[in-house]
Amino acid sequence: MRVATWNVNSVRTRVGRIVDWLERSDVDVLAMQEIKCRVDQFPYEQFEAAGYHVEAHGTNQWNGVAIASRLPMVDVVRQFDDQPGYANTGEPVVEARAMAATVEGVRLWSLYVPNGRDLGHPHLAYKLEWLRILAEHAKGWQGQPLALMGDFNIAPFDHDVWDIAAFEGSTHVSEPEREAFRAFERIGMVDVVRDRAQGYTYWDYKAGRWQKGEGMRIDFVLGTAPFAELVTAARIDSGERAGDAPSDHVPVVVDIDVETELDDDRPMIF
């Protein structure tokens, strides 16, 4: 089974590109972030014409996540328990930043982690709390094949940005954010792409970052140990940052050997 995660930065603007990429890339399940539309605005027809069923979670023009799959999805949930909300004005609102589905016995989350905006901004405290609560839940998920897939808005290492000096005093590279990312690794989760594919996953539209090769690695697939055991390959499709009207993020793709998990007693044949 081939799964992927992609911050598409508006599914309505890019539906043609996305579906074309899905078919060309032989992807079974795609976790999308920043669909930037309500569920009633989602372009389901174009996905379904290509053989993909879509479960979406979007409430307005911001954020929004979805999962497209050509294999059956079960146990779809939107939001995680106790997901913190953000108080833009007035009462905190739980935003459309998380959903999950199970495909072929593998639990897959599509996550759009809050940006954080600036050091000291309330949005950064929101980001850290959001990750803290998610990690608390994830502790209880370690016994099953499960992956947290999405835009974490964190660069875990200095070499995950083009020039760490340019990020002095910025979010995405701060120690509290990196600590929040490492918390998932401490409970047993593994970045299953890190050792299999190099490079950035995001290049800002501004200042010609793509043309200058100035990107960031902020999109990840974190797997439980039972998930990580199934992974056979991974790649970052940086070519998707080029061409006509690209997203500022590119797809991260992971191949998993589901049969190994589903049939434990299968004789080993080499």
Next chain:
DNA sequence: ATGGTAGGTAGCCTA
């Protein structure tokens, strides 16, 4: 130090 681009929207806000 600033501004650079893009999307959704008609709130310039968010990234």
